[in-house]
Amino acid sequence: MPYDLTEEQRDRYRATSIRSQQRKRALLEEGKTVRPPAHQLSGRLDPNDLMPQLEQNGLTCLSLFSGGGGLDLGFERAGFAHAASYELLDVCGETLNANRPDWDVRSGTDAGDVMKAAFSPFRGVDIVHGGPPCQPFSIAGKQAGADDPRNMWAEYVRCVLQVRPRAFIAENVVGLLDRKFESFVQQNIVDPLTDKYTIFKFKLAAHDFGVPQARRRVFFVGFRAKRDAARFEVPIPTHGDEGSVFGPLLPRNTARRSLGLPDIGYDEVSPTLRSGFTGPRNTTGVLNSKAALKIWHSLQVWPNGVQPSRGLAEAYPPENGHFRMSVADCALLQGFPEDWKFSGAVYQALGQIGNSVCPPVAYAVALQVARALTE
Ligand SMILES: C[S@@+](CC[C@H](N)C(=O)[O-])C[C@H]1O[C@@H](n2cnc3c(N)ncnc32)[C@H](O)[C@@H]1O
Structure with a gap:
């Protein structure tokens, strides 16, 4: 990672990642993918607007x-x-x-x-x-x-x-x-x-x-x-x-509201999505810094393990119940409309999004x- 982690933090993240993989496997195997979505999305931002x-x-x-x-x-x-x-x-x-x-x-x-x-x-x-x-x-x-x-x-x-x-x-x-x-x-x-x-x-x-x-x-x-x-x-x-010195402006579009997530009494623009194609292991996360982690946490949005589709993101929520993102969610946070599709594996799509x-x-x-x- 481009930022410093203590050994203890590294171990914790590693353990979380392993647990999360195991949960994913179990959830998918149990065929629980058809349960009602944990996060009802409505009124998402259309970047075309x-x-x-x-x-x-x-x-x-x-x-x-x-x-x-x-x-x-x-x-x-x-x-x-x-x-x-x-x-x-x-x-x-x-x-x-x-x-x-x-x-x-x-x-x-x-x-x-x-x-x-x-x-x-x-x-x-x-x-x-x-x-x-x-x-x-x-x-x-x-x-x-x-x-x-x-x-x-x-x-x-x-x-x-x-x-x-x-x-x-x-x-x-x-x-x-x-x-x-x-x-x-x-x-x-x-x-x-x-x-x-x-x-x-x-x-x-x-x-x-x-x-x-x-x-x-x-x-x-x-x-x-x-x-x-x-x-x-x-x-x-x-x-x-x-x-603002620029006169009357439209209110900022915040991350949760733009993703169509319900009000939790806290919202702000998302942290900068990570740039670059290949993290150390072709990572499927968009986390950019330690400071960003705090903001993602407050937003109750999970910045790791981005999934290729909303269905798969729903199928295995992170343990803390936060919103797991799909590629389309990251694209939306970058201002790409839904109809602009990214080719390639998740890490390649995120690379294109984060570089754009x-x-x-x-x-x-x-x-x-x-x-x-x-x-
Ligand atoms: C910062 S990204 C550009 C993103 C783009 N402007 C956008 O808005 O989506 C830089 C791009 O340059 C490409 N690139 C690097 N070296 C290149 C080269 N020699 N010829 C053509 N493209 C190159 C990279 O693959 C990368 O996709």
Whole structure:
């Protein structure tokens, strides 16, 4: 685990995990899967309501590092069309193809690797967007930055310089704005692009855009034309507390209410879902830190042993009776609508979810970019 546990805690979790596996086996064997659900769900959030589908705006995107499609989906719902989406992992390509059979998805170690791609044929595309892998800069990792072989910023910049889009959007973890990476950002992102693009750099919080999860990310948005840059405004929150400096906002969407769970007198946005594809053992949990454990506990939501379906999650509740999540529940907490399906085993689906830009946040950025380019 990326966080410290004492031996005693480790033993306790190990014992819980073994007991839980035994209970699962027993419950399934006893055929108790048909008993009435312990958690009646009603009035779940529909993330599509956070990002109403807009008519096509005539602008096209090239998507890099597309993952499970968070940025792609947000841009699509804001009216953009995709020229192509590049992604190294086959399982992500399967997700994109299954959800959008008409998209040009290039995935896998040959077709999908941006390091092998020639981008000049995409000249004329309006937008390049992408979230280069964030592990090199994530506080959950070693923060090796430029020295990490997963650092793909050079490829992103090469693509922008070859395609010369009217605008680019890049997303990453807020760790990238640490002082430690100041010169990295300057030398690898700003310097190569600054004489061709006016660059904006800002942080957004997913829960400010109706996503029921605490999640902050940094965005770089660049415009080729000064006139477009002058029209760009950083997205302002749509959801928040009363008395916000942004004026009247919609109340935040909290985790339990969004999942459709009954009122227990306590609710708040969920902790950040764990990023990354492969925990130490391809984990099926979304727990991100020790501090998060306390919040999940108060929410009475179990962040481990996520199940492929609601039926299976119901079939073996955790011993403490908390709500066990399915992949669809985690997707909802990330702002994906129910009809967006993730391919692969549970840990692969969670990897795609935890790595993604929350679609409603992508949508908010896409709206502002479209406004700057089309008004
Ligand atoms: C942070 S995730 C992107 C998530 C995506 N923006 C979304 O919103 O769902 C980064 C992705 O880059 C992919 N990737 C890493 N190296 C790559 C490469 N050389 N070519 C293409 N994709 C790559 C990873 O497999 C991962 O899915």
